Amino acid sequence: MVSLATPVPAGFTDRHPTAAFLIRRTARMILLLLVLLVLSFAMIHLVPGDPVRAELGPRAPASAVEQRQAELGLDQPLHEQFADYVSGLFTGDLGISSTSKLPVSEVIAERLPDSARLAGIAFVVIMLLSLTIGMGAAVLTKDGRHSGSELAFTTTTGFFATIPEFVLGVALVYFLGVQLQAFPVAYEPGVAAYVLPVAALSIGPIAALSRIVRVETLEVLNADYMRTARSKRLPARLTYLRHALPNLLTSTLTLGGLLLAGLVGGTVLVENVFAWPGLGTTVVESVVAQDYALAQAVMLLLGATVLVINLVVDLILGLVDPRSTIKEL
Amino acid sequence: MSQRGLARAALRTPTGVLALAGVVLLTVLAVVAPMIWGDAARTPDVEHLLEGGSAEHPLGTDNIGRDLLARTLVATRLSLVLAVLTVLVGAGIGVPLGALPTVLGRRSARAAAAVTDLALAYPALLLAIFLGVILGAGPEAAVLALGIASAPAFARLTQTLAASVAGSDYIAAAHVLGLSRRRILFRHVLPNIAEPIILNVTVAIGYALLAMSGLSFLGLGVQAPSYDWGRLLTESLDRIYVAPEAALGPCIAIVVAGLAFNGLGESLAKAASTRTSYARPPAAPAGSRLAATLPVADDVPAADEPVLVVEGLTVTFPTADGAITPVRGISFTVGDGERVGIVGESGSGKSLTALSLARLVPHPGTVSADRVEFLGRELSGVRSTDRDRVLGTSMAMVFQDTTTSLNPALRIGVQLSEVAEVHGELRRSDARRRAVERLRAVRLSGPERRLKQFPHELSGGMRQRVMIAVGLMGEPRLIIADEPTSALDVTVQQQILRLLKEIGDETGASCLLITHDIAVATELCDRILVMYAGRIVEDIDAARLWKGPAHPYTRALLAAVPDLETDRSVELASIPGRPPDVADLPAGCAFAPRCAFATEQCRQEAPPLRIDETDSHRVACWHPQEGSVVTHQARVETEAR
Numbered sequence: 001m002v003s004l005a006t007p008v009p010a011g012f013t014d015r016h017p018t019a020a021f022l023i024r025r026t027a028r029m030i031l032l033l034l035v036l037l038v039l040s041f042a043m044i045h046l047v048p049g050d051p052v053r054a055e056l057g058p059r060a061p062a063s064a065v066e067q068r069q070a071e072l073g074l075d076q077p078l079h080e081q082f083a084d085y086v087s088g089l090f091t092g093d094l095g096i097s098s099t100s101k102l103p104v105s106e107v108i109a110e111r112l113p114d115s116a117r118l119a120g121i122a123f124v125v126i127m128l129l130s131l132t133i134g135m136g137a138a139v140l141t142k143d144g145r146h147s148g149s150e151l152a153f154t155t156t157t158g159f160f161a162t163i164p165e166f167v168l169g170v171a172l173v174y175f176l177g178v179q180l181q182a183f184p185v186a187y188e189p190g191v192a193a194y195v196l197p198v199a200a201l202s203i204g205p206i207a208a209l210s211r212i213v214r215v216e217t218l219e220v221l222n223a224d225y226m227r228t229a230r231s232k233r234l235p236a237r238l239t240y241l242r243h244a245l246p247n248l249l250t251s252t253l254t255l256g257g258l259l260l261a262g263l264v265g266g267t268v269l270v271e272n273v274f275a276w277p278g279l280g281t282t283v284v285e286s287v288v289a290q291d292y293a294l295a296q297a298v299m300l301l302l303g304a305t306v307l308v309i310n311l312v313v314d315l316i317l318g319l320v321d322p323r324s325t326i327k328e329l
Numbered sequence: 330m331s332q333r334g335l336a337r338a339a340l341r342t343p344t345g346v347l348a349l350a351g352v353v354l355l356t357v358l359a360v361v362a363p364m365i366w367g368d369a370a371r372t373p374d375v376e377h378l379l380e381g382g383s384a385e386h387p388l389g390t391d392n393i394g395r396d397l398l399a400r401t402l403v404a405t406r407l408s409l410v411l412a413v414l415t416v417l418v419g420a421g422i423g424v425p426l427g428a429l430p431t432v433l434g435r436r437s438a439r440a441a442a443a444v445t446d447l448a449l450a451y452p453a454l455l456l457a458i459f460l461g462v463i464l465g466a467g468p469e470a471a472v473l474a475l476g477i478a479s480a481p482a483f484a485r486l487t488q489t490l491a492a493s494v495a496g497s498d499y500i501a502a503a504h505v506l507g508l509s510r511r512r513i514l515f516r517h518v519l520p521n522i523a524e525p526i527i528l529n530v531t532v533a534i535g536y537a538l539l540a541m542s543g544l545s546f547l548g549l550g551v552q553a554p555s556y557d558w559g560r561l562l563t564e565s566l567d568r569i570y571v572a573p574e575a576a577l578g579p580c581i582a583i584v585v586a587g588l589a590f591n592g593l594g595e596s597l598a599k600a601a602s603t604r605t606s607y608a609r610p611p612a613a614p615a616g617s618r619l620a621a622t623l624p625v626a627d628d629v630p631a632a633d634e635p636v637l638v639v640e641g642l643t644v645t646f647p648t649a650d651g652a653i654t655p656v657r658g659i660s661f662t663v664g665d666g667e668r669v670g671i672v673g674e675s676g677s678g679k680s681l682t683a684l685s686l687a688r689l690v691p692h693p694g695t696v697s698a699d700r701v702e703f704l705g706r707e708l709s710g711v712r713s714t715d716r717d718r719v720l721g722t723s724m725a726m727v728f729q730d731t732t733t734s735l736n737p738a739l740r741i742g743v744q745l746s747e748v749a750e751v752h753g754e755l756r757r758s759d760a761r762r763r764a765v766e767r768l769r770a771v772r773l774s775g776p777e778r779r780l781k782q783f784p785h786e787l788s789g790g791m792r793q794r795v796m797i798a799v800g801l802m803g804e805p806r807l808i809i810a811d812e813p814t815s816a817l818d819v820t821v822q823q824q825i826l827r828l829l830k831e832i833g834d835e836t837g838a839s840c841l842l843i844t845h846d847i848a849v850a851t852e853l854c855d856r857i858l859v860m861y862a863g864r865i866v867e868d869i870d871a872a873r874l875w876k877g878p879a880h881p882y883t884r885a886l887l888a889a890v891p892d893l894e895t896d897r898s899v900e901l902a903s904i905p906g907r908p909p910d911v912a913d914l915p916a917g918c919a920f921a922p923r924c925a926f927a928t929e930q931c932r933q934e935a936p937p938l939r940i941d942e943t944d945s946h947r948v949a950c951w952h953p954q955e956g957s958v959v960t961h962q963a964r965v966e967t968e969a970r
Binding site: 249 | 447451452453454455458459461462463464465466535539542543546547548549562566569570573576580583584587588591592595687689691692693717718720721726728730733734735736737738739743747748751752796799
C-alpha cells in the first residue's frame with residue numbers, strides 16, 4: 001500500500017489522459033489491422049490441397065497451374081510472399097482476379113463507390129429517422145403515458161427489427177417493385193434505384209435503434225437536470241433539442257458505430273437482392289468461384305473499414321464526452 | 330424461482346404464449362415434416378415445372394416440378410439444426426473462454442479478455458468469407474463461421490456474469506477452503522450463471538437462424554441439392570415477377586422462426602428480471618382511504634401583499650390499488666420578502682408541495698387547488714405562455730442534488746443565459762453579461778471563466794451557487810429551495826444558507842425553503858410550516874418556536890435537534906413509532922398513533938388547522954401543548970438519574 005506521506009508521482013496517463021487514450025486506441029487498431037493482414041495473407045495458404053488446382057479445376061494443364069502459381073507468387077518462399085503482399089498493398093498491386101482477368105484494384109475501384117453510396121445513404125437515413133422516432137416515442141410515452149402507443153411502438157419495432165434485410169428486400173421488391181411498379185427493382189443509374197435497397201437496408205436498423213433511443217431518452221427525460229430545464233419554462237424545442245439531445249450523444253455515437261459496422265454485412269445481403277454492382281456481390285461471387293486474390297483484397301478492405309469506423313467512433317466519444325469512461329478501457 | 334416457474338411467468342404475457350407456441354410448432358415440424366412431406370419435396374414432376382400457386386401446389390413448383398410448400402416445410406429441419414449447431418459452437422467456445430478468467434490468475438484473465446475484445450472487433454461476415462475461402466462455400470464453413478463469430482458475445486456475457494459470482498462470499502470461502510479452481514468453476518460458478526446463459530441461447534438460436542438463412546441466400550451456406558429456407562428463397566427470387574408465391578413460403582418461415590425464438594427469449598428475460606421486484610403493499614381498506622382524503626377546511630391566514638397564496642392544495646397519484654394523496658388540501662401564504670420553511674420527514678409531502686407550486690409534479694400526479702395565486706395571478710388551470718413567462722422569470726427553483734440538477738452536457742454559460750434570452754428577450758451578448766453579474770452575485774470566483782466550464786468541473790458548493798444564479802437570471806420574487814443544503818458538507822451548508830439570506834436581503838425576494846432539518850429552517854426562516862402526512866400541522870413564527878410550539882409533533886421534532894451540548898455518545902432522540910404511510914392513513918389525526926396525548930377524538934376526527942388566539946399562529950391539534958420543549962439533553966440527564 002502506498003503511504004499517504006509520499007505522493008504517487010503522476011504518470012503520463014494521469015497528466016495527459018486524452019493523449020494517452022489516443023495513443024492507446026491507435027496502437028490497438030494497428031494491432032488489429034496487423035492481425036487482419038496476416039489472416040488475409042494466410043487464408044490462401046490454409047486452403048486444404050492445392051488452391052490453384054482447386055481454382056482452375058482438375059482438368060487444367062500443369063503449365064497453366066504453374067503459370068497461375070507464379071502469378072499469385074506461390075512459388076516464392078513464404079516470407080518473400082508476405083513482403084510482396086504488403087508492398088503490393090501500398091503500390092495498389094493486389095494481383096489479378098481469376099474470374100474477370102482484371103487487376104483486383106481495378107475491380108475494387110469500380111465496385112466500391114456504389115457500395116459506399118448505398119451504405120452511406122442508409123446510415124444517414126437510419127440515424128435521422130431512429131433518433132426522431134425514438135425521441136418522439138419517448139416524449140409520447142414518458143411517465144407511463146399512452147400505454148397503448150407504447151405497446152404499438154414496441155410491437156411494431158420488435159417485428160421489423162427481427163425481419164432480416166434480405167427478406168425485407170424481397171418483400172419490397174414484390175410489393176413496391178412488381179405490384180405497384182413504383183421503383184426499380186435492380187440497379188440502374190439514377191436516384192430511384194436507391195429507394196428500395198436503402199429501405200431494405202434501413203428499416204430493420206431503424207426499428208432496432210429507435211427502441212434503444214426511446215429507452216435512452218426516457219432515462220434522460222427523467223433526469224433531475226430535465227426538471228431544472230422545465231423549471232426554466234423554455235419552449236419545448238429548447239427543452240428537448242438543447243437539454244435532452246446532447247445527453248443522448250454518447251449513446252447515439254456508440255450505436256452509430258455499431259450500426260456502420262453492421263451495415264457492412266447488411267449491404268452484402270441487400271446488394272445480392274437488388275443485383276447491385278457493389279463490393280457485396282463481388283465478394284460473394286469471388287468466394288463461390290474461389291477467386292482468392294479478389295476475396296483476399298475485399299476481406300482486407302471490409303475488415304479495415306470496420307476497424308477504422310470503430311476507432312473513429314471511439315475517438316469522437318472520448319473527445320466529445322468529457323466524462324466518458326471509455327478512456328479507461 | 331425454478332426454471333419451470335420462470336417459464337410459467339413468461340407465459341403470462343400474450344407474446345410469451347405466441348412465441349412458445351411458435352417454437353413448439355417449429356420443433357415438431359423439424360421432427361415430423363421430412364417423414365410426412367419428404368416424398369413430395371423430393372419427387373420431380375416433369376408435367377408441372379416452374380408453376381405458380383394452384384390448389385394442388387399452393388406455393389407452386391420449382392424447376393423440376395417439386396412442390397414448394399412441401400420443400401418449405403421439410404426445410405425446417407435443416408434450418409433449425411444448423412441454427413442449433415451454430416449456437417452450440419458459439420457457446421462451446423465462448424462460455425469456457427469467458428468463464429476461465431475468473432478461475433485463472435489475473436494475467437491470464439487479462440489475456441482472455443483482450444482476445445474477446447479483439448474478436449468482437451470483426452464482423453461475422455468477414456469470418457464467413459474467410460472460412461468460406463478455406464473450407465469452400467458450404468454449411469460446415471457457415472456453421473463454424475457464425476459459431477465463432479457469436480463466441481465473443483457469449484464470452485463477454487459469461488465473463489460479466491462469472492465476475493459477479495466470483496466476487497461473492499462463497500467463492501471467496503471456497504478459495505480459502507483450498508478447493509481447486511476446476512471444482513470452483515464447475516460446482517459454484519457455472520451453476521449460478523446457467524440461467525441467463527440459457528436465456529441468451531434461446532435468443533442466439535433466433536439470430537443464428539436468420540444469419541444462416543442469409544448466408545444460404547447468398548450462396549455461402551447450404552449448397553444444392555440440400556436446401557434450407559435461405560436457399561429456397563434464393564431459388565425463387567428470379568421468378569418473383571411470374572410466381573411471387575414461391576418466395577412467400579421461405580419468407581414467412583424465416584420471419585416466424587425469427588420472431589418465435591427472439592420473442593421467447595425476450596419473454597423469459599423479462600420474467601427473469603421482474604421476479605425479484607418487491608410485492609406491492611397490501612391494499613388499504615377503502616373506508617380509511619376515503620376518510621383520509623376528505624378535505625378538512627383550514628383557516629386561511631391573512632397577509633399583506635402576499636407573493637404566494639395557496640388554498641386547498643391537493644396532489645393525487647393514481648396507483649394500482651386506488652389513488653393516494655400525498656398532499657391533502659393545504660393552505661398557506663408567503664408574504665413579500667418573507668422567508669418560510671416547510672419542515673417534515675420524508676414522505677410528508679413537502680417536496681411535492683414545492684413541485685406543485687412550480688407546476689413540475691411528474692405524471693401521473695394531478696394537482697388541484699381552490700386557489701394558487703402567485704404575484705396576484707392565478708396559477709392553476711391551463712398552461713399558457715404568459716404563465717410560463719411569470720414562472721420562468723419570477724419563480725426560481727433550487728434543487729437538492731447538485732450533481733444531477735445541472736445539465737452535464739451544457740456549459741454553465743448556456744444554462745444561465747438561456748433564461749434571460751427566452752424570457753427577458755435579451756440578446757446573447759447581453760444575456761452573457763448578465764450571467765457574469767449573477768455569478769458574481771452568488772460569490773463565485775472568476776465568473777467569466779466559469780461560463781465556459783461544464784458542471785462536472787465544479788465542486789458541489791460551487792454548483793449550488795450556479796443553480797441559485799440560474800434562478801437569479803430573471804427577476805425572482807420567490808425562490809423555492811428544495812433541500813438546497815442536504816447534499817453538501819456542513820461548512821458549505823452554512824455558506825449556501827448565508828448566501829440565500831443575503832440574496833433575499835439584496836433582491837427582496839421571498840423564499841420557500843423545504844427541509845427535513847428544523848434547525849436549518851430556523852436559521853434562515855421567519856416562519857415555519859410543519860408538515861405531517863400531507864397536511865400542515867403547525868404554522869408558527871420562528872422566533873416563537875423555541876418558546877414552545879403547540880403541536881406534539883413539532884415538539885417532538887424540536888426535542889430531537891442536537892445542540893452543541895448534546896452528548897454525541899448517547900443515541901439521538903427519535904420519535905417513537907413509524908412515519909405514516911400515505912396509502913393507509915387513519916380516519917382521525919395522522920399523528921395520533923405516535924402521539925402521547927392522543928384521545929378517542931384524535932383517532933376519530935381529523936383536527937382542522939385553526940388560527941390560535943394570536944394572529945399568525947395556526948395549529949391542527951385537539952390537544953395543543955404549551956411551554957418550552959424539554960430538550961434532548963435534559964431528558965437524557967433525567968433518565969440517567
